[in-house]
Amino acid sequence: MKFCLSVAALSFGSVAAFAPSAFTYNTMKAPASSSSLNMALPEGVTPIIIGVAADSGCGKSTFMRRLTNIFGGDVVGPLGGGFGAPGGWETNTLVSDLTTVICLDDYHLNDRNGRKVTGLTALNPLENNFDLMYEQVKALKEGKTVSKPIYNHVNGTLDTPETIEPTPIIIFEGLHPMHDDRVRDLLDFTLYLDISPDVKLNWKIQRDMEERGHSLESIMASIEARKPDFDAYIDPQKKLSDMIIEVLPTNLDKEDKKTLRVRCIQKEGVPDFAPCYLFDSGSTIEWTPSPEKLSSPAPGIKLKSGPEEYFGSKCQVVEMDGNFDNLQELVYIESALSNTKTKFYGELTQAMLALADAPGSNNGTGLMQTLAAFAIRDLYEKKSAQAAKAKKESTTAAAAA
Structure with missing residues (x-):
């Protein structure tokens, strides 16, 4: 079984440094349940919501690992504890003490068989439940708990929903975080991972042909089948992104x-x-x-x-x-x-060294992803300070009255 994020919090296998890798639950060391995490949102803290858009196989897994590494937290793992863990379940949601990473594939409207009936790809907005996505992003930003669907990537089914508690930083990653105006207005910061067609082909060959045994013909056919919907619905989000x-x-x-x-x-x-x-x-x-x-x-x-x-x-x-x-x-x-x-000279290098075996750590992908992670941390700290100041001023004004 596999995460949408390919279990970004795990140690990386040996793959070419220029390509993203795939990971499985079996390589995981994760908590048996979310109860082992300090996931409660501190009183008065408003979560910041980050949107990360990219096509499938574009290195989101590696990026999420860099983010969670910089944000800190003693425990990083899947909300369900990992497939096969006691009490665990198939989940796409990654959690740590400060962050929750939610895969937008969970908002697919139909399961895999349903899409065969409609003849539409998962990239098509008609195959995604943006009303529910908006309601749940809004609720989480308001500090409320939600019951989020689960899209099972192994068998293509829509599984029993899981409970998501808000954390200080919530990242929505996937195909359409900025497609819906209502959802986009709730995002505090947006990123787009823009992989050129030539690089994307090389990466997909690395992942699907060398690691999954797919033929070159099937890989090329998959790319061509997805391209019209990618160009129409995914690629336009980059002009809406902050980074x-x-x-x-x-x-x-x-x-x-x-x-x-x-x-x-x-x-x-x-x-x-x-x-x-x-x-x-x-x-x-x-x-x-x-x-x-x-x-x-x-x-x-x-x-x-x-x-x-x-x-x-x-x-x-x-x-x-x-x-x-x-x-x-x-x-x-x-x-x-x-x-x-960064908070001190050398922290950027230190963060890169902490993930020295991760894909891209010897080139610009790792460097730029790490810079983005520090920018998000800084954004969170600024917004937290603003919220604390506003709360203090409100308390002072109430006491004076």
Whole structure:
């Protein structure tokens, strides 16, 4: 059995560093039930709601692991305890002391057989229950407990709903977090993982052909079958996102099919968020780090930073092209980055080292995902401080009256 997030909280297997991996319940060390987690929402705390949009197989699992690692928490695991655990059940929901990660596949309107009857893909909005999604996102943001459906990815059925208690940080990840206007208005911050077609093909071959035994013909047919609905309903969400992590083939060697160029596109003017940049704010920078301080295999490594316009919005973009050999040397890049939202010098490198075996830890995917995680942590702390201040002022005013 498998999570929508591919059990993001687990240790990673050995896969190529440029591709996302798949994980199963059997590799899990998780609590037997949610009772072992300190999941109660502290009094007066309003959850912040994060939306993460991406197509299937685009590395959400790795990203979620980086997020939960930075947010902290002694226990990270599936809400149901993992398949086969005493009292456990099939679940897509990942929980830790601070975070709840909910897979939007759970809001599919029909099961797998039902979609065969309708002839529609899960990417089509008609196959998703946006009314229920809105009601439950709203309830969780108000600190209320909900009974959320479960879409079983193993047998394609809609299983018995599970109880979700609000935590300080709630992440909705999947195909359509920003498609419905009502849901999008409830989100405090939005991200889009934008994987280029060439990279997506390489990743799907890695996952489906090498790890699942699918043929190249079936992989290509699956991609082509999904493409019209992806273009119509999933891809448009990137222009609505506050941050876009764009994964492209390298520009350093046109024949290289494995090395990646990764861009972190950060919108200006987002409440409680200020973009990261290289060296000087507002400057356009192209930087090739000294090989004496940052060793890199061929075809080398290059970073860029500067203002751009993205779908009519002013943005700050940080880009990394290429790989590095020694993760500890990342501190050299960290020294050139400003506004990373880290609490101390070296925390970015430390966070990367904590997940050194995760896919993308030697290239820009890991770097940009970690920067996004720190931005979300900073957003949470700012909104928590604002809420605490407002509560104090309200209490003072009530006492004075």
